[in-house]
Amino acid sequence: MGLSALTPPTSKDAVHETLLEFHDNRLLIDLCGEFDRNLAQIEHKLDVQIVRRGNMLSVMGTGDGRGKASAVLQELYSKLEAGREIDAGEIDGMIRMGSKDPEGKTLGDQMEMFKRGDIEIKTRKKLVEPRTEAQKAYVANLFKNELAFGIGPAGTGKTYLAVAVGVNMLINGVVDKMILSRPAVEAGERLGFLPGTQDEKVDPYMQPLYDALNDFLPAKQVLKMREEKVIEIAPLAFMRGRTLSRAFVVLDEAQNATTMQMKMFLTRLGEGSRMVITGDRSQVDLPRGVQSGLRDAERILADVKQVSFNYFTSKDVVRHPLVAAIIEAYEADEAQ
Template structure:
């Protein structure tokens, strides 16, 4: 399918419909590959010609993405970015079958609206932990899919009848801004804090069904403070933004675990919004529970970010700045 000449590396793609999906809206996918790999891609009919030092490698990426489309899976900017970064992290190209460029066995979580597929090795390990363990922690920077994957697994287990309820919660802590008094009913007051959880649920459940399930209390979204005094049995419970839970709140939440339930705790240690001097319950849970049987700790880095590629670069820049500050403090404690 690929032919390398002095004029560049040519890739012939026979299916016109898949070709359109591969190139993306207004050629956005090709532009992304050009930017990330430093190549130029010319399209003529059902053929792509790649120019540049990394042309053979970029051609293999294009072939892998086309093979992914042939298998019935979608290609978007996140999948392209994840594939290219995975290859860079491996330090070597994978020759042979193009589909092998997406490493490891396929792992899919099916829901009513869509199928979720973890894209990086860390995401795959986290998904397996959620499927196999009663208590799973997902810790890492924004955009790594911690909450999204947990909600997908929760919905899939609910659909399969393995749990009777889905309960989503997070601390109602303002992210650096004082919003003051919020008017309205109790739900209207807390909805702004819970919106990211609504967004994830809406991706996996039809709107009418979700509204009915919420009305029946089979899907609940509530602030962490509302969990006190409850025993959560036969439920999939997700605590989001756990870095903003205090140590007492974290202990309270973890001891709500009832028979037949599973818990997922997600958080980003670099985004603690608690008052100065208040220790994060997520960090304490890591120190106290690490090594306890039946609890899985899963960690993500900037290489697992599946949002806009620039998000990973931003996170890496902030991490590097934190490291420099720590080094300066260590060199000059005064």
């Protein structure tokens, strides 16, 4: 991959052209996306024009937009060279992170970190890379601490990354089993009595955890591990009375746990185990007047060593780009 500026910039507001050369046409096709949708996304977000010329991309725009678009294209291509896949969320995340992270690292510096494999999670089906600085710090704490909290809005990868780290530790023999749990609390609706067996009743509440697992392990392997109790998915109420040893334990939607439930769950931690608590304080579905156990845990455990708290914002959203805009709009309304 080569880079050359056809016209030297004279003003940051002047429109100039940067020419990027990519040596593998197959990867270039993936970089552009179906019907050039990836290029269109970058054009729209950064107010540039990108034209393909053989194995080259011409990026035209002002200095700031053109430079950022060129950096994003080069990093995306480097990921394709490393065998990674890219999607709209990946592109949007790179654009929103800007050309520098909070510590002053350029996109090129971040790519060097990625190539060294400093922060990556290997699972059976894919290699997972945290995209934002908050996610990188979160993943680092998941490996480092026995108890970690991930708190922030939907779509920031709290549960997804936690399950990925759990699968990594499971397949590498760091733990013997995974236990995934969440409170069986209805999100503002009353569904009444559900038919079926116990598993059939609670499965709808656990579906997000199944989705994450199936992203990292073959479906047959997930089924076998569940049959052998190597992987357990159960409501929070089922944790009472247990001691969870050599297990990677995730409590999802923890904002819907009461103070007593949270204390009960945290005290299940056994020898050789890791525990991750994830939640979104803006989506509490507990009855009016019932205090969220997540808020209490933040206050009570703030000064306890080997307990980490990682916080996410709308800038860390890695779902559809519109999700970040929706979260920001709600946050702005609540602030008024």
